[in-house]
Amino acid sequence: MTLKNRISLLVSLLFTILFGLASTVIFVLYSNFRKEEFRDRLEIKALSNIKLLVNVKEVDDQLLKIIDQNSINKLYDEKTLVFDSHFKLIYSSIDDAKINWSIEDLKYLKKHKTFFKQQGDYEVYGVFYDTKDKDFYALISATDDYGKRKLLFLRYTLVVSYIFFTCICWVLTSFMVKKAMNPLSVFHQKIKNINENNLDTRVASKSNKNEIDLIANEFNFMMDRIEISYQKQKEFTAHASHELRTPLSRITSQIENVVTDPATSEKGKSFLKTILSDVNQLTELINSLLILSKIDNKNHENTEVQRMDEILFSAIENLNKSFPDFVILFEMEESDNLDSVLEVKGNKNLLEIALGNILKNACVYSDDKQAKVKISVQDNHLVISISNSGKTLSENEQKNLFQPFMRGKNSKGTSGFGLGLRIVQRILSLHNTTITYSVPADNINLFQLFFH
DSSP states (O other): OOHHHHHHHHHHHHHHHHHHHHHHHHHHHHHHHHHHHHHHHHHHHHHHHHHHHHHOTTOOHHHHHHHHHTOTTOOEEEEEEEEOTTSOEEEEOOOSOOOOOOHHHHHHHHHHSEEEEEETTEEEEEEEEEOSSOEEEEEEEEEOHHHHHHHHHHHHHHHHHHHHHHHHHHHHHHHHHHHHTHHHHHHHHHHHTOOTTOTTOOOOOOSSOOHHHHHHHHHHHHHHHHHHHHHHHHHHHHHHHHHHHHHHHHHHHHHHHHHHOTTSOHHHHHHHHHHHHHHHHHHHHHHHHHHHHHOOTTTSOOOSEEEHHHHHHHHHHHHHHHOTTOEEEEEEOOOTTHHHHTEEESOHHHHHHHHHHHHHHHHHTOSSSEEEEEEEEETTEEEEEEEEESOOOOHHHHHTTTSTTOOOGGGTTOOOOSOHHHHHHHHHHHTTEEEEEEOSSTTEEEEEEEEO
16 A cells, blocks of 8 residues: 555544544533433423422312413423322322332432433433421423434434545545645656666755655755766776777787788687687677767767668678678568658667667577568557577576676577677667567567567
8 A cells, every 4th residue: 555545544544533433422412411401301390390289279289280281391291290208199190101100219219309210212300309397209201302303313413424524534635645745756756767868867846845855855966976976887987998999909900910920820820819709709898888888868869860671771781791691581561651650769870789789699599590570560659570599588587688798598609798688778778669578489589679
């Protein structure tokens, strides 16, 4: 899970939990408040009835029932019972509602003065009223229909609000976190695209000095140091290779002169030819290193339009000069837009070096001293395929195929340094071209160049 998604999830979960707790607390507090309010209403009604019976002599049972029925404070399903000091019922309202009571309840009232309890859907309140002459006990039962409807409405409101605002929170949190983390995504994309050909890439930072800007600044400082070190390394390789070419050229020339001298014995000529072969290999290695050091997108701007078929023919012609025994079989698929896709922006010399190295590699490692070249069009893009028959590479060797100085098991008995394909990859990467290696059939090596 990405950091952006993790932050969104944690913030959303935190809000969901807090809002759920807040809704629960509100509901519980209001439920307790409703009970206390209804309890107070029952107490007022019970004491009113007792005081009317005790203090107003004109009020009898029938009149109290009439007053009770027409009271503006009448409760829903109300039932009132009043007892004297001998636990004798002296008043009962005429409602059908019933109150389950016992002598123990009245004794409890005498001791504790009041009680409040739940009986099914009804809530019962009991009160002990003490006068100078007599003691009275009152039990009143009713249902808080109005209060419960308000509580039910509150519950539905809280549930709907919880679901609605939770969904809004998840959406807004995801949007805000994505917006806040967008600079980091840009930062990541730029880092991902950095390679040896664009070490001058830098990440833009603002002046507010937040954590992302601080990381961007440190990254830019690091890239400055890496670019300087890389350039110094390339300059050293280029200078060293250039300086080594001169004495090697002199050595080669002197050896060739001695070999052609009639005074040199046959044994000496054989010995000098062996040395000359080693010197030529060393010269080839130095030339390859020099090419690698010079390949740079700053020095070779890819602005000129080149015809890839002409470059390919030129590379084949040069290869035939060095290896006249090798045969190159050429094939070109017909396509309506072939002429347009053959035109590629790039450096002619570098592209010719790349194609020449692949062709040489295909011929050198073939069993029959021949290779097949095919030009085709795929999704309006140029594809050059070069194949040959010979020993193929293992999966492990394929992973490191384009690494410098990498040579497979099929290279035994063949001269080389493992830099040819590395040079090819570097050149093609400058021209926005990818190269792949595959084994489409037994003993068939296939290189494909995809020009984008």
